[in-house]
Amino acid sequence: MIYLSAIMAIRFLGLFIVMPLLAVYALKLNGATDTTVGIALGAYALSQMFLQVVFGKLSDKYGRKHILAFGLFILALGSIVCAMSDNIYTLIFGRILQGAGAIGGVVLAYLNDLATEETRGKIFARMGQFIALAFGISMIAGPTLGAKYGVGFLFDITALLAILAIIILYLKVPNPPKVEHFEEQAKVTDILKNRELLKVYFSGFMQKGMMTIIFFLTPLIFVNKLGWDRFELWKVYLPALVIGIFAMPFGAIMAEKKNKGKLVFLLSAIFMVSSVIAFLLKFYILGVILFFFGFNLLEPVLQSFTGKIAKMREKATAMSLGNSIQYLGIFLGGMVAGAIKQHFGYYPLFYLILGMGAIWIITLLTMKEFKKFEIEEYKEFDNNFIENLKNDPNVYDYFIKEEILIIKKWANN
DSSP, X not given: OHHHHHHHHHHHHHHHTTHHHHHXXXXXXXXXXXXXXXXXXXXXXXXXXXHHHHHHHHHHHHOHHHHHHXXXXXXXXXXXXXXXXXXXXXXXHHXXXXXXXXXXXXXXXXXXXXXXXXXXXXXXXXXXXHHHHHHHHHHHHHHHHHHHHXXXXXXXXXXXXXXXXXXXXXXXXXXXXXXEOSSOOOOHHXXXXXXXXXXXXXXXXXXXXXXXXXXXXXXXXXXXXXXXXXXXXHXXXXXXXXXXXXXXXXXXXXXXXXXXXXXXXXXXHHHHHHHHHHHHTTOHHHHHHHHHHHHHHHHHHHHHHHHHHSOGGGHHHHHHXXXXXXXXXXXXXXXXXXXHHHHHOSHHHHHHHHHHHHHHHHHHHTOOOOOOEEEEEESSOOXXXXXXXXXXXXXXXXXXXXXXXXXXXXXXX
């Protein structure tokens, strides 16, 4: 499973390595305005949003591995288009193509296939640490390499990383176990009826939307407003990296082992909102640190809790839908940030984040604490035993995995 986490981290490294410099770089392209730059920043999320569920369903039908490889190939192709772009519209097209390799939900479903209820929290915490490492490397390598060799070089790196991920996939990642469901494949409308899952989705939307706004603002403030050189931007992101690395395992432990998931969601929102106050008080580096501490605190918990709440037959669709909603936040965050900055300047964006944060926190206060499950496994069973499970109110989910009947029940405490 470590190799799947590595593939996810490689993908994030490829997508994020351009983010620290993209706003500054894109403004210099032919046809660029603040609005089109904001769209370029979040354009990859537009195609991700529409294709996550599609890729999830295709992976259910044709197998995780081949669909995952196809998505990584599309990511490489889009990165090459971005590297060759000389105007803002070609860049936007390339970013949309990058996002068309919408395999995030497939990777998460793949991890869920391989995980057990007992190991899921640990697996997603490890994945979160891999992503945090990739995120940190991108925050330092992006400004450093981009300033020296150009942003086009960073897109070339992304293409190579996608090819590397395909090689790792076929050489190191095992095929997922065979799982037999007893109900029809989940429909999106059924998943959206789960109110607690909707609150998890809403949190992902807010978290990613705020992230894109901060990525839009940070390089512009430090380079255009404070006069920093682009090469120096790593100094902004390095402290956030160091502190953010500790946030992910802390969030995972609190949510999974201490059963304090609601508290982790609230703390994440509070830290991200507090960062805006630091920005308004002109403590800019502190603002970046607070923001990414809150961001990293929630990241592994979002995916883990989606997998925990969704039933086995729903997992691929539920996780892909959650990713789609997060990518909608990324796209809208970039587009709105660019439009507001173009017409009203920097500071209204900070007040926008404050408003978003207030709505998010109020919503989280209505969230129920996540219930624990007990797992029962049976190697021997018959059809009558399975039929009785359908009418048992204590049974949340049941399925056959590698010829073993697994029953997921509500815990008594």
